[in-house]
Amino acid sequence: MPESSPLGVVVVTHGQLATELLNAAEMIVGDLPRFVALSIGWHDEVTVAREALGRAIARVSDDGRLPVLILTDMFGGTPSNIALSFLREGRIEVVTGVNLAMLIKLARVPRELDLLTLARELCDDGREAIRVASDLLRGRPGRADEEVPE
Numbered sequence: 001m002p003e004s005s006p007l008g009v010v011v012v013t014h015g016q017l018a019t020e021l022l023n024a025a026e027m028i029v030g031d032l033p034r035f036v037a038l039s040i041g042w043h044d045e046v047t048v049a050r051e052a053l054g055r056a057i058a059r060v061s062d063d064g065r066l067p068v069l070i071l072t073d074m075f076g077g078t079p080s081n082i083a084l085s086f087l088r089e090g091r092i093e094v095v096t097g098v099n100l101a102m103l104i105k106l107a108r109v110p111r112e113l114d115l116l117t118l119a120r121e122l123c124d125d126g127r128e129a130i131r132v133a134s135d136l137l138r139g140r141p142g143r144a145d146e147e148v149p150e
Contacts, residue, residue, distance in 0.1 A: 006034060006062075006066045006111070007034065007066060007067055007068070007069060007111050007115075007118075008034045008035075008036075008057070008059075008060025008061045008062070008066050008067070008068040008069070009032075009034060009035040009036070009060060009068070009069050009070075009071065009106060010035075010036050010037075010038055010053065010056045010057060010060055010068060010069075010070045010071070010083075011035065011036070011037050011038065011070075011071045011072075011098055011103070012037075012038040012039075012040065012053060012056070012070060012071070012072050012073075012079040012082070012083055013037075013038075013039060013040065013072060013073035013079050013098070014039075014040060014042070014073055014074075014077060014078070014079060015039060015040075015041070015042065016039050017039070017073055018037035018038055018039045018073075019037040019039050021037070021098065021099075021100055021103060022035055022036075022037040022103065023037075024100055024103075025100060025103035025104055025107060028104055029104055029107040029108065032103075032107055034060050034066075035060070035103075035107075036056045036059060036060050038052055038053055038056050038079075040052075040078060040079050040082075046078065046082065049078070049079075049082055050082050050085065053070075053082055053083065053086065054086070057070070057086060057092065061092075064091075067090070067091050067092070067093075067115045068091070068092045068093075069092075069093050069094075069095065069106070069115065069118070069119060069122075070083040070086065070092065070093070070094045070095070071094075071095050071096075071098035071102065071103070072094060072095070072096045072097075072098060073096070073097070073098055074096060074097065075096035075097065080094065080096050089116075090114065090115055090116070091115070092115075093115045093116060093118075093119045094119075095119050095122055095123055095126075097123075097126060098126070099126050099129060099130070100129075101125060101126060101128075101129030102122050102125060102126040102129070105122065105125045105126075106122055109121075
């Protein structure tokens with residue numbers, strides 16, 4: 001596998017989802033030292049959550065030396081809205097709709113790509129992992145983004 005450039009990753013979600021996704025990913029691929037989970041509680045103040053995200057970004061970016069990918073659970077939710085305020089072209093990118101398949105892929109992919117291209121490929125991988133199981137069992141593609149003729 002080609003040498004990859006370092007990248008920081010912050011998974012930020014409602015409740016404890018970020019922590020559990022990262023725990024599950026680490027059970028599968030091993031330690032992920034540049035990945036951090038940030039769980040935003042239902043009653044957390046937005047300013048406090050924003051400060052916590054800023055600290056998490058500083059930590060995984062080695063104080064701004066590395067690019068950062070922020071993965072959130074849902075576009076339009078508080079974690080996503082807070083993350084969007086940190087967008088910096090080529091330095092910090094936000095991807096919404098995080099799932100376990102995305103984290104596993106991100107842990108294993110060589111990071112030769114620029115941040116935006118990597119983010120776009122990660123979205124494609126995340127969508128590809130979403131399937132309708134009964135369609136697969138019937139021999140159909142089963143991808144959630146495809147219409148299946150009856």
